[in-house]
Amino acid sequence: VLMAMASAIDAAREEIKNANEIDIKTAKEKGLAPSLIDRLMLNDARITAMINSLHDVSKLPDKIGHITQMWKRPNGLLVGRMVVPIGCIAIIYEARPNVTVDAAGICIKSGNTVILRGGSEAFHSNKKLAEIIAGAAEKAGFPKDGIQFVATTDRDAVDVLLKARKCIDLLIPRGGAEFIEKVVSMARVPVIETGAGNCHVYVDDLADLEMAAAIVYNGKVQRPSVCNATKKVILHEKIAARFINMALPKLREAGVDILVHESAANLVPGAKLMSDADLHEEFLDMRLGIIIVPDMVDAIDHVNKYGSHHTDAIITSDYERAMKFLISVDSAAVNWNASTRFTDGGEYGMGAEIGISTQKLHARGPMSVSELTTTKFVVLGSGQVRK
Numbered sequence: 001v002l003m004a005m006a007s008a009i010d011a012a013r014e015e016i017k018n019a020n021e022i023d024i025k026t027a028k029e030k031g032l033a034p035s036l037i038d039r040l041m042l043n044d045a046r047i048t049a050m051i052n053s054l055h056d057v058s059k060l061p062d063k064i065g066h067i068t069q070m071w072k073r074p075n076g077l078l079v080g081r082m083v084v085p086i087g088c089i090a091i092i093y094e095a096r097p098n099v100t101v102d103a104a105g106i107c108i109k110s111g112n113t114v115i116l117r118g119g120s121e122a123f124h125s126n127k128k129l130a131e132i133i134a135g136a137a138e139k140a141g142f143p144k145d146g147i148q149f150v151a152t153t154d155r156d157a158v159d160v161l162l163k164a165r166k167c168i169d170l171l172i173p174r175g176g177a178e179f180i181e182k183v184v185s186m187a188r189v190p191v192i193e194t195g196a197g198n199c200h201v202y203v204d205d206l207a208d209l210e211m212a213a214a215i216v217y218n219g220k221v222q223r224p225s226v227c228n229a230t231k232k233v234i235l236h237e238k239i240a241a242r243f244i245n246m247a248l249p250k251l252r253e254a255g256v257d258i259l260v261h262e263s264a265a266n267l268v269p270g271a272k273l274m275s276d277a278d279l280h281e282e283f284l285d286m287r288l289g290i291i292i293v294p295d296m297v298d299a300i301d302h303v304n305k306y307g308s309h310h311t312d313a314i315i316t317s318d319y320e321r322a323m324k325f326l327i328s329v330d331s332a333a334v335n336w337n338a339s340t341r342f343t344d345g346g347e348y349g350m351g352a353e354i355g356i357s358t359q360k361l362h363a364r365g366p367m368s369v370s371e372l373t374t375t376k377f378v379v380l381g382s383g384q385v386r387k
Contacts (some may be wrong), residue, residue: 001140002058002105006051008136009101009129013047019128020097027121035225035285039095040122050101057105057351060369064111067378078380083373085111087169090161091354092183094119094175100129102352103172104147108137109351110372113146115168117161119175120153127151162187172367174355177282177308192367195358196282197227197310199340202299202325203243204316205236211337212315213247216288218339219313221254225284227356228311228343232279232289234299240292241267251288261291279306296321300328307331309358311343332358332365 009016020042027037063083070080089112091103100116107114118126130149138144150157161168162183170190173183177196184193201219203212219230235243244267248258259278260271267290274289283289293299296314303312313335314325322336333343333356343366345353350368357363363371 001108001137001142002054004136004140005101005105005133006054006058008132009047009051009054012128012132013044016042016047016125016128016132017044019124020122022124023097023122032121033285036095036121038223039225040097040125042097042125046098050098053098053102053346053352054105056346057109057369060109060351062109063370063373068375075384076382077384080378080380081375082378084376086372086374088113088115088167089372090115090117090164090168090171090189092117092158092161092171092173092175094179095121096174097122097125097129099174099354100126100149101133103354104130104133104137106352106354106367106369106372108142108146110369112372113143113148115148115150115161117150117157123153158183159186162189165189170372172355176284192355192357192363193359194355195310196308197229197340197343197356198231198280198282198306198308199228199310200232200234200303200307200312201230201340202234202293202296202303202312202314203236203239204296204314204318204321205238206318206321207236207239207315208317209239209243209246212243213250215313215315215337215339216247217250217254219341220251220256220286220288222341224286226341227282228340229284230288230313230340231281231283232291232306234291234293234302235264236296236299237292237294240264244268244290255286257285257287259287259289261289263292264290267292282308296325300325303329303331310356311335311340313338313340332356 023040027040066083067080070078072078089107093099104114134147165188168189172192173180174194184191201216216233258271259274260268261274309331311333312329312331316322326334345366345368348366353366353368356366
């Protein structure tokens with residue numbers, strides 16, 4: 001089924017790009033930020049990435065029906081856990097049309113059906129992609145209506161999904177913090193929260209500063225509009241001036257707008273001071289905040305207070321400090337000497353992802369096939385009765 005979907009997308013590249021052009025034109029007319037328009041855009045490279053994602057997911061192990069644990073009781077009963085699908089999964093998402101394909105592929109691989117409700121900005125792109133993959137899946141033997149697309153931009157449709165307890169087993173929202181908070185507060189169906197990414201990189205005084213500069217540049221510049229981009233840099237006071245002198249020229253040349261905490265104001269003259277709201281904000285553009293701290297404990301405290309529990313990183317050559325940071329930072333992903341941009345199902349070898357959970361139940365971090373399953377108990381007997 002997934003290979004049929006991939007082939008259908010490949011054969012319909014021009015249709016997909018034509019539909020996407022309508023969304024891009026509308027977005028420009030509305031004056032949307034360039035970073036948001038970038039999230040909407042589908043070119044040949046991104047279409048190929050969707051196809052490759054389906055190929056990757058198709059190669060993942062099939063776990064549905066497997067008994068992962070089994071133990072024998074004194075009375076001879078065998079008690080086990082069997083992997084089963086969750087059921088009907090609804091995805092409500094904003095902007096990025098590749099989610100249409102990734103979400104459908106992961107849901108099918110994990111034995112679920114899926115309802116897709118994309119944002120109005122990408123309506124034509126999402127609708128065209130959903131038509132293509134649903135048709136291909138049905139021809140390959142997947143149940144009719146197993147992939148459904150909510151073909152309206154009416155916001156009342158979202159309210160219907162949020163309250164459909166007897167029809168939807170799990171709802172996953174993807175988007176900005178305000179949107180996700182609305183879904184979580186209003187939903188009557190189970191929700192996995194995919195939080196915003198106010199991602200920090202802490203550069204320790206025992207860091208390789210050239211490595212740190214490269215990691216920060218990659219995390220901020222490669223694709224600033226995504227959740228796993230680096231939004232803030234925390235610098236140990238002993239290396240702050242050296243790092244700033246080394247890293248800022250290249251960042252500014254790339255168009256990065258530097259904001260500073262009051263602790264860094266003297267080292268970056270003329271930079272805008274961050275407010276408390278700025279410290280909490282997920283900068284989905286070329287803004288980058290700089291904070292200076294006296295030690296790693298203060299860095300950890302700052303991350304846990306202002307971060308969004310998505311992805312944070314430490315750059316250091318000291319093993320003990322790295323381990324303390326990895327243990328103490330309360331985020332779904334914590335990196336040592338690696339860019340925040342790696343928090344991604346594909347980069348983790350999980351195939352594609354349906355979202356990055358920042359909650360602790362039922363899944364945390366990038367969610368792929370395994371995270372969209374549950375288990376049930378199976379009990380094998382030979383006539384036992386309870387005494």
